[in-house]
Amino acid sequence: MRGLERMSRSEMTIGQKIWQIHWTFVILICLTASVGFAMLYSAANGHLDPWASRQMVRFGAGLAIMLVVALIDVRHWFRYAYAFYGLALILLVAVEIIGSVGMGAQRWINLGVINLQPSEVMKIALVVALARYFHGGSVEDVGRIGYLVPPLALILVPSALVLRQPDLGTALMLVMAGGAMFFAAGVRLWKFALVGGVGLGALPVAWQFLRDYQKDRVLTFLDPEKDPLGTGYHIIQSKIALGSGGVFGKGFLQGSQGHLNFLPEKQTDFVFTMLAEEFGLAGGVTLVALYMLLLAYGFAIALRSRSQFGRLVSVGVTTTFFLFVFINIAMVMGLIPVVGVPLPLISYGGTAMMTLLFGFGLVLAVSVHRDVSIGRRGGMEEF
Numbered sequence: 001m002r003g004l005e006r007m008s009r010s011e012m013t014i015g016q017k018i019w020q021i022h023w024t025f026v027i028l029i030c031l032t033a034s035v036g037f038a039m040l041y042s043a044a045n046g047h048l049d050p051w052a053s054r055q056m057v058r059f060g061a062g063l064a065i066m067l068v069v070a071l072i073d074v075r076h077w078f079r080y081a082y083a084f085y086g087l088a089l090i091l092l093v094a095v096e097i098i099g100s101v102g103m104g105a106q107r108w109i110n111l112g113v114i115n116l117q118p119s120e121v122m123k124i125a126l127v128v129a130l131a132r133y134f135h136g137g138s139v140e141d142v143g144r145i146g147y148l149v150p151p152l153a154l155i156l157v158p159s160a161l162v163l164r165q166p167d168l169g170t171a172l173m174l175v176m177a178g179g180a181m182f183f184a185a186g187v188r189l190w191k192f193a194l195v196g197g198v199g200l201g202a203l204p205v206a207w208q209f210l211r212d213y214q215k216d217r218v219l220t221f222l223d224p225e226k227d228p229l230g231t232g233y234h235i236i237q238s239k240i241a242l243g244s245g246g247v248f249g250k251g252f253l254q255g256s257q258g259h260l261n262f263l264p265e266k267q268t269d270f271v272f273t274m275l276a277e278e279f280g281l282a283g284g285v286t287l288v289a290l291y292m293l294l295l296a297y298g299f300a301i302a303l304r305s306r307s308q309f310g311r312l313v314s315v316g317v318t319t320t321f322f323l324f325v326f327i328n329i330a331m332v333m334g335l336i337p338v339v340g341v342p343l344p345l346i347s348y349g350g351t352a353m354m355t356l357l358f359g360f361g362l363v364l365a366v367s368v369h370r371d372v373s374i375g376r377r378g379g380m381e382e383f
Contacts, residue, residue: 017071020368025297026067029345029360032290033059036346039275042253043267043348051267051348058350062357069361074369077362078309081132085154088125091118092161099165107165117351119162119170124359126174127181127316129154134185135309135374142186151182168214169339173323180319184312221337234264238332241270241277249280267348269340273332287346291325301367307374310366317359324356 012020037059040052048056077084091109095118099106108115133151134142141147155178162171179192207215216231224232241257250256255277257263266274276284298318305311324344330336342352 014071017368021067021070021364022297022301022367025294025301025360025364025367026063028290028294028297029066029357030063032287032294032345035275035287035290036271036343038252039271039346040267040348042255042278043258043271043274045259046253054350055348055353058353059345059357062354065354066357066361066364069358070364070368072365074307074310074313074365074372075374077128077313077365078132078135078374081128085122085125085129088118088122089158089161091116092122092158094118095165096161107167114350119158119165119167119174120351120355122158122162123170123173123177123320124317124355124362126154126158126178127320127359128313128362130178130181130185131309131312131316134181134312135307137185139186143188148182148187148191151178154178166211166214167340168210169327169341172339173320173327173341176323177316177320181312181316184315217337217339221334224334234270234338235332235334237262237264238270238273239334241273242333245277245280245283247281249276249278249283252278254278268342269328269338269347270332271347272329272343275346288325288329291344295322298363301363301370305366305370307372309374310370310372314363314366317363320359321356 037052037056040055041048044051094109095106098109100108100110100115107119108117110116130151133154137147155175159171159174162174183192210218220226220231220235224235226232228236237257241255241263244250244257245255253259255263255274257277258266258274263270263273263277272284272287275287279286295318298314298321302311302314302318305314321344324341327336327339327341328343328347331338331341342349344356345353
């Protein structure tokens, strides 16, 4: 078996792996990120500094990391999946001890060069760990309640740590991405319905544990006009900017809400609103179309993988990407409460950008090594 494994690894050279990279997927990522560079340039009133230039440097570094990750055999990611998760968990615990505080939340670790947000790292680490766990299970295993307890713990422990920061949006994303992994692994729908029913029943209790600002966000979502100059200001200005863009927008650098500073957090959470004001419905639909293509390619790569681990990793990363897109756009349109989730590849931010590109690197690695079949214990069966 070891001889076969060494022979299979030598069959594909680095050059052949580079040729096997899904370059259409890479080009789509670059096109989407370019939209973000343009919007950050506009947010700074026609200047590369302070946001666009830094974002381009981060994207360049992240792109290099993504391509390196894509060339690494998926069996290596399988073997070190739990170690990756453990490292992310240690970083989350470290936030409680040495984390820096910003905007009323303790979410970052200051590394000097960058402020690392471990909750973003956990989004990818959780996907890899759950993929490793479910890879070794049969259909009968997935049907047993006891078999589902360890992966539930893998989800709930980091979610609880993230809630303490506090970061309700990221905690919900971890739970939803984990739920998608459970579904992809074959967990029956009635179990989701049962958990959903229990969750709805627990809402009155959960409400008592929310911070005051979190309660304000929910109440503002239900009635933003109640406090138009306070808690409702952000979403009201966002809706005004969205509506004022019309079909084709006011033009690049011509958005009045954004450039007159009525639109808050225009370089991060509300960057989609700025894009819609300047490029209108046409610009918003174009960006959504780019996202849809990335999602389609991500799920297609999952379907082509011969290993359960590869399929689950691709499904998990792609679903996490979808949650980023859906939550941010729904948030700025007033369809859900404001939870502070960035728009992927567009919003300004370092850790979110780098970890997402790392996740895309894993998807590309699954594509490059799609013919690798991993045994239940991690051994190579066929190549």
